[in-house]
Amino acid sequence: MSDPATxxxxxxxxxxxxxxxxxxxxxxxxxxxxxxxxxxDTQRAHELYDAMGPAREIxxxxxxxxxxxxxxxxxxCAFIGQVAxxxxxxxxxxxIRAGGIAFSTPPRAGDPPTARCLIFVTPDGQRTMNTYxxxxxxxxxxxxxxxxxxxxxxxxxxxxLWDPEEPRAAMRRAIxxxxxxxxxxxxxxxxxxxxxxxxxxxxxxxxxGEIDIMFANEVELAALTGISDFDKGIDDLASRVxxxxxxxxxxxxVAVRDGERxxxxxxxxxxxxxxxxxxDMFAAGFLFGHVRGRPLGECLRLGAICASEIISHFGARPExxxxxxxxxxxx
Amino acid sequence: MSDPATxxxxxxxxxxxxxxxxxxxxxxxxxxxxxxxxxxDTQRAHELYDAMGPAREIxxxxxxxxxxxxxxxxxxCAFIGQVAxxxxxxxxxxxIRAGGIAFSTPPRAGDPPTARCLIFVTPDGQRTMNTYxxxxxxxxxxxxxxxxxxxxxxxxxxxxLWDPEEPRAAMRRAIxxxxxxxxxxxxxxxxxxxxxxxxxxxxxxxxxGEIDIMFANEVELAALTGISDFDKGIDDLASRVxxxxxxxxxxxxVAVRDGERxxxxxxxxxxxxxxxxxxDMFAAGFLFGHVRGRPLGECLRLGAICASEIISHFGARPExxxxxxxxxxxx
Numbered sequence: 001m002s003d004p005a006t007x008x009x010x011x012x013x014x015x016x017x018x019x020x021x022x023x024x025x026x027x028x029x030x031x032x033x034x035x036x037x038x039x040x041d042t043q044r045a046h047e048l049y050d051a052m053g054p055a056r057e058i059x060x061x062x063x064x065x066x067x068x069x070x071x072x073x074x075x076x077c078a079f080i081g082q083v084a085x086x087x088x089x090x091x092x093x094x095x096i097r098a099g100g101i102a103f104s105t106p107p108r109a110g111d112p113p114t115a116r117c118l119i120f121v122t123p124d125g126q127r128t129m130n131t132y133x134x135x136x137x138x139x140x141x142x143x144x145x146x147x148x149x150x151x152x153x154x155x156x157x158x159x160x161l162w163d164p165e166e167p168r169a170a171m172r173r174a175i176x177x178x179x180x181x182x183x184x185x186x187x188x189x190x191x192x193x194x195x196x197x198x199x200x201x202x203x204x205x206x207x208x209g210e211i212d213i214m215f216a217n218e219v220e221l222a223a224l225t226g227i228s229d230f231d232k233g234i235d236d237l238a239s240r241v242x243x244x245x246x247x248x249x250x251x252x253x254v255a256v257r258d259g260e261r262x263x264x265x266x267x268x269x270x271x272x273x274x275x276x277x278x279x280d281m282f283a284a285g286f287l288f289g290h291v292r293g294r295p296l297g298e299c300l301r302l303g304a305i306c307a308s309e310i311i312s313h314f315g316a317r318p319e320x321x322x323x324x325x326x327x328x329x330x331x
Numbered sequence: 332m333s334d335p336a337t338x339x340x341x342x343x344x345x346x347x348x349x350x351x352x353x354x355x356x357x358x359x360x361x362x363x364x365x366x367x368x369x370x371x372d373t374q375r376a377h378e379l380y381d382a383m384g385p386a387r388e389i390x391x392x393x394x395x396x397x398x399x400x401x402x403x404x405x406x407x408c409a410f411i412g413q414v415a416x417x418x419x420x421x422x423x424x425x426x427i428r429a430g431g432i433a434f435s436t437p438p439r440a441g442d443p444p445t446a447r448c449l450i451f452v453t454p455d456g457q458r459t460m461n462t463y464x465x466x467x468x469x470x471x472x473x474x475x476x477x478x479x480x481x482x483x484x485x486x487x488x489x490x491x492l493w494d495p496e497e498p499r500a501a502m503r504r505a506i507x508x509x510x511x512x513x514x515x516x517x518x519x520x521x522x523x524x525x526x527x528x529x530x531x532x533x534x535x536x537x538x539x540g541e542i543d544i545m546f547a548n549e550v551e552l553a554a555l556t557g558i559s560d561f562d563k564g565i566d567d568l569a570s571r572v573x574x575x576x577x578x579x580x581x582x583x584x585v586a587v588r589d590g591e592r593x594x595x596x597x598x599x600x601x602x603x604x605x606x607x608x609x610x611d612m613f614a615a616g617f618l619f620g621h622v623r624g625r626p627l628g629e630c631l632r633l634g635a636i637c638a639s640e641i642i643s644h645f646g647a648r649p650e651x652x653x654x655x656x657x658x659x660x661x662x
Contacts, residue, residue, distance in 0.1 A: 054648055055422075055429070058388075087418040091386075094381075095385040
């Protein structure tokens, strides 16, 4: 097995975030699931967009955000995801390539349009996401570059994209390609509701050893394990995956790698503006350290620093120079 | 003449800003005019977009930005401008309507697409703009709602849109409609290069009394009057327009109304992130006070407070609650 040319190749939603601040009342009035991710159809997407204040558009998508962070840290990355042949598709493709990430999935002609995520951000910085999957749900297994997957140290997959059938099939094929090449598979659980819908799949993948690195937050850990006690949940899941990383917002994060556990405190921030992408960016920092064989505590610290950058401004893609930030914080 | 139903109706570019931070070297390498606005064709727009880092999309346009500020302050506004029937056109229309501004110009079918402005923001917060006019340049005079123009206290026009022929003809017709109804016309000079191209038109409009309120910055004042001394330039132009407002970045601003002059200092800000829209937002604050008959110094102060909000974040549309900000600053 030769050294991989790429650090991380990811499959995820190719989606543009449409984000606007809103008062707390709006969440209730529109019947939204505060802090969650809900899939919406065309009609509901229009309804919610009409109810939204003046917004800004910033490329998003969990796995793509993680790659943006990794690339900003100096990692070599590639992305696989489906945009449509339209203006938002061009925006997504521009932003990911401009971040130095290889992206060659051809745009899909005709309807539906490129995916978008309508994000309502309440004054506490919490984000409530409403995802219109659009073209993203039609990522065909045929779009996979299996040679590229075999040439990446880690294949990173997002749970959000487990809902639609075609990308799920594509991700299953990608896992096989990575495993055949002796590479590692990282999986982020994304959302408690995703686990409700697909928990059985995730458990099966864990049992067959298909997942080497698992990312979750506290709520997702409880949803997957069925254990409400945090430390017991960690013990349970860590006994079944080689690397487990669990984030807990302002309470920091925990990782267990081959039986070794490390904890990290949340990095202090002046003010939390928008938590969109916090978990994605934590994963970016952690993976950057992990693929370089850094000590577990250092991997966690990298995650915490990257997450602190993203929550201090609107949007899930880094604005600051992450390498400079890490150098300043870690010395 | 009945009381107008609307405070300000504006005609301007219906444009989406595509903005990204960049190092100072980029400006030189790409041959851009630092701090200026350059019109670009399709090919150059693609070239510059390819050279741009990961970006964010936020609705813009000088006059539209001013209305967004006015509406946020509690003013009643309407906008006239041409978008195409595409995704960026939907974004522009959503953002302006979500800001509480009436907007009923129908989108234009087919090519060219909705206008965009590629904005490179250097570390000092200076913005360098490259405008692809797209559909915006085809605003037909027939799209004007002359009854709406007659029913607004002020018709606000942006110099940027004086370049393309159709909107220029539309603006000339709008001026006539406003004047016939006994309303005031406000004009913002927009850019020194616009004055180079159309200074003769602007002088003619001043001489015939078509412009009641003129907005300029220091550089534009010098370009229009041909006088490099700031105070002499103010005296010269103020003798020819009833209301003159001139902004000078960190040096504050000056206004002369019917012979009375007032000065204001720049409002302090923690850090200048992006100056895009500073002049537009100054105009918003000033006009809000002016249409309500406030003292001249107070109009300037409103302008300075609004400008300070916009330069403290990316994008030319307000993020903070402007009414609360004004209340806190002015007591």
